[in-house]
Amino acid sequence: MFKVMLIEDDMTLFQEVKDRLQQWSYQVYGVEDFSRVLQEFTEIRPDLVIIDIQLPKFDGFHWCRMIRAHSNVPIIFLSSRDHPTDMVMSMQLGADDFIQKPFHFEVLVAKIQATLRRVYNYNTERVELRTWRGATVEYVKNTVADEKGSVELTKNEMFILKMLIERKNQIVSREELIRSLWDNEHFVSDNTLTVNVNRLRKKLETLGLDAYIETKVGQGYMATEEAGSL
Structure with a gap:
């Protein structure tokens, strides 16, 4: 309960x-x-x-x-x-x-x-962590860490990052992210997703990873393995 x-x-x-x-x-x-x-x-x-x-x-x-x-x-x-x-x-x-x-x-x-x-x-999924651009992303602990340090994400920020890095170098649409995060996009302002992504990038900036969450205008977002790829 x-x-x-x-x-x-x-x-x-x-x-x-x-x-x-x-x-x-x-x-x-x-x-x-x-x-x-x-x-x-x-x-x-x-x-x-x-x-x-x-x-x-x-x-x-x-x-x-x-x-x-x-x-x-x-x-x-x-x-x-x-x-x-x-x-x-x-x-x-x-x-x-x-x-x-x-x-x-x-x-x-x-x-x-x-x-x-x-x-x-x-977080009950079998996969609990991923390696992305040299950083360790721990889904259970909501942390991203590399030799530069470690940052702690909120649940929403980690959920967004998880969706993106599980489909690296592929565009994940804004609509799919909104539906996955809030179930029904009709009840959510499009700006809410933008704010969450911007907060995620701000935290990743500490590790020099913010540039690898790319915005694809009119489409969505993508986590890349190489700067400027695709």
């Missing part, structure tokens, strides 16, 4: 979401003190966090940043704000998905299921 931490100060909405998620056999935890969100997160140790942007004391971006400093637990934002920069900010901070209020509960459940399946199931 998965544990979900719902960081939401609207108690009516919190109770409605909690009741509905419990029907799907999720254990749902709320926040008792909005100045101690990180401490309560540490005590609960949830499998997934759902967080609103507008909260008492500090906003959801603050708590996402604090959680990300300690954990790669999947995070989904809920927000009534519809400014594109909110979604971009949430992705840059390491969130896995963004849902705008008001939302259909079926969409929320679908995104929760897709996120949990992606994060906790794909």
Whole structure:
């Protein structure tokens, strides 16, 4: 049974979401003190966090940043704000998905299921690591390392990298990446994928690998074995 931490100060909405998620056999935890969100997160140790942007004391971006400093637990934002920069900010901070209020509960459940399946199931595959351009990519640990050092990726970043290096020197379309990451591209902004790829490249830059994730305009992305190949 998965544990979900719902960081939401609207108690009516919190109770409605909690009741509905419990029907799907999720254990749902709320926040008792909005100045101690990180401490309560540490005590609960949830499998997934759902967080609103507008909260008492500090906003959801603050708590996402604090959680990300300690954990790669999947995070989904809920927000009534519809400014594109909110979604971009949430992705840059390491969130896995963004849902705008008001939302259909079926969409929320679908995104929760897709996120949990992606994060906790794909690592059970027999292949746990790959070598790419001299670096060791460990799927289970979400790390990429070579003689220059090591970087830790979020679940989404590793999933993208995994899809690309499993098909090295082949173009993987944006549509396929979006469907694989979020199940249904109709619920996801195309910019969300761009943000995740840019964050992946920024981390790989430390190892000098960022140039080998190529953008194929109008098509998708490709991980290459030789700079400028294909």
